[in-house]
Amino acid sequence: MTSEIEWRRKWKPDLGSCPWQAIEVEGIKYLIKFRFTENSYEILITDLVHFWYEELEDIALRKRIQKLNPSIEASLTRILDQIRSSIEFPERETTLSVGFKSSSGEDNQEKIMLKITSQLAGMPFVWNFIANVADSEMVSENLIIPLMGMVCELTRRQKELVKVVQNKDKEIDDYKSQGVKTSRKHIETKSFVETAFENEMLMSKMFENSVKSLGSTAFDEAGQDLYRQIMTKYAWINRSPTKEDDNNEEFDDESLGDVAERKGSSGPSWGSNRLPPSITGPKSVSPDKVRPKTSPAKSPKSSASNTPEGSPVKDSEYLRRQALERRLEQEEMKKHEKSKKKKKIAF
Known part of the structure; x- marks a missing residue:
């Protein structure tokens, strides 16, 4: 059977394993995730109420490039790098705007257009993501299941940390029983009590701020890494067996x-x-x-x-x-x- 390490070397991440990133456009907060290849991209956008998805490949991608930027001559890979960096690491000259469209021509939530204006080699570069409403299965695979996995893993880690702290207290008590004292009084700590710690967290100002943010910090750098690791493990567990796995x-x-x-x-x-x-x-x-x-x-x-x-x-x-x-x-x-x-x- 192929080992997990070998599988990770060969596996090509899909959109589900790409972490979310928080962005703010015109005062509204969105979550966005994307996957770029050499000649295509996928993008998923949500305001936590609606979800929009777009996939654009080689020919359609080239047509849009020619339509929006007729005076720019660059390789497809270079242009895709420009589009990605404009979302992931926007510079000062980069601006974002959002509009909504429908097939009937009326403004509603059926389609979203995320417009990016930036600079490519000193020349103005414009790009429009035009995404349609995503289906419920995509919502589940890219947000609900990963978030449940993240909550479970963080809960497990918290329990393990509690055990570590409790064991440290036992070790300190053993030192104290032998007459050992801290060199500085202010670094001495109280014994850890799990219930007291939980009550303190619930009454803290940071807890209130966290609730107000509605999880906007869930996908900071640490959260993105945890999301990526959970979804990679999820893909490994649910991989399809191949003949090579069975025979090699x-x-x-x-x-x-x-x-x-x-x-x-x-x-x-x-x-x-x-x-x-x-x-x-x-x-x-x-x-x-x-x-x-x-x-x-x-x-x-x-x-x-x-x-x-x-x-x-x-x-x-x-x-x-x-x-x-x-x-x-x-x-x-x-x-x-x-x-x-x-x-x-x-x-």
Whole structure:
């Protein structure tokens, strides 16, 4: 099975794993999230009452660029970088405005247009996000589920922190019982009482300010990082199994390091009994000593005899295949010997 670390290296984040960012336009607070690629983008905007979504890809994207900025000549990647930075890190000359439209021409909440005016290489640059109302499933996947996950995780962390503080109090009490005193009186702390702490938090001015802000600070830098980590873990848990996950057996890091050091090979690693398709023959058979029921392992020379005529094989491919087969055979023999030793010492 593919490990989570390996999966994270290959996984391409979707819009759901991109964190929200708070922005204020014309005195109204919005949450916005987006995902940019080399030739497309997705954006989701909400005022916590309505949700709007837009996805724009290559051809439609180029048309809008030409319509809004006919005098600017730049690569699509450069323009997308400009659009993203204007939202994520707006500069002084960047201005934002919001308008609403409907298919009937009347102003309502059916469509939202977020207009950005900025500077690209000293020239005026304009961009309009034109987003339609998002469906309820998108709202759930991008806000409700992530927020519930964040609340659960923060609650779990608070309980763990309470345990840490209580254990610290026990440690301090042990020191005091041995006559140890603090060097400065003002750094001495009272014993932690969870109920008293919770009541103090509820009566504090910061609690009132937090309620007034209605969670506008939930997606500060720390909140964005927590959101990203939760949704990445959520994607890992709900990933779709693939044939590669079911069949591909990977070497552990220690064995790979040993083999690479002995052989001095810098070639790619392959799972047990799996060779690159470009160099495998009609069959790839396991070594005879490890799996007696399979047919004997074929040498590179005998495998070459099965290569169709008219398809020349370079010497480098022979050498590469031979090295890989030797490495696989040694690894299998090593695992086999380890299993035999375990059986001998078993009681």
